[in-house]
Amino acid sequence: MGCVDLFNLTSTNIYRPVLTRTSNKPYITRGPSMAAIRAESVATEKLGIFIEKNPPESKLTQLGVRSWPKWGCPPSKFPWTYDAKETCFLLEGKVKVYPDGSDEGVEIEAGDFVIFPKGMSCTWDVSVAVDKHYQFE
Structure with missing residues (x-):
């Protein structure tokens, strides 16, 4: 399933639950629930x-993310160069990263x-203090 804009769902949206009836059984709901849509992992x-x-x-457990070292910083702005590939998981914070050029x-x-x-x-x-687990390869 692709990315879903939860703010623009309409009554004609394909993700709207559909009620169906089979024989004398009660109505059943088909289609993903809003909770399932919100909880879906989206990668870009x-x-x-x-x-x-x-x-x-x-996935986090399989990779052992919670056992990786932690790093944090307060709101600030600074240059950084990655000498190795970094994989991280943000526990707290908000950052905007501007690649050079x-x-x-x-x-x-x-x-x-x-x-x-x-x-x-x-x-x-x-913009909001960061706390993250990280790993360099």
Whole structure:
């Protein structure tokens, strides 16, 4: 299933539950519930940065994310270059990352699983203090 804009759902939207009746059985609901749509993991790549929103806990457990080192910082703005690929999971915070050479930023926030490629130079603009688990490869 693709990305769903929860703010623009309409009565004609295909994700609206459909009531059906089979023989003498009661009506049943078909289609995903709103909770299922909201909880769905959505992965995107933008400007070379991979972001997965709401990754399943099973993925975090399989990767051992909660045992990775932690790093944090207060609201600030600073340049950064990745000497190695970094995989991280934001526990708290909100950041806009501007890859060098781009006026466009990539927003990441608490609950995001993010991969920054080796060699990327960028500027971090931290608007809400960050706390994250991270791993370099």
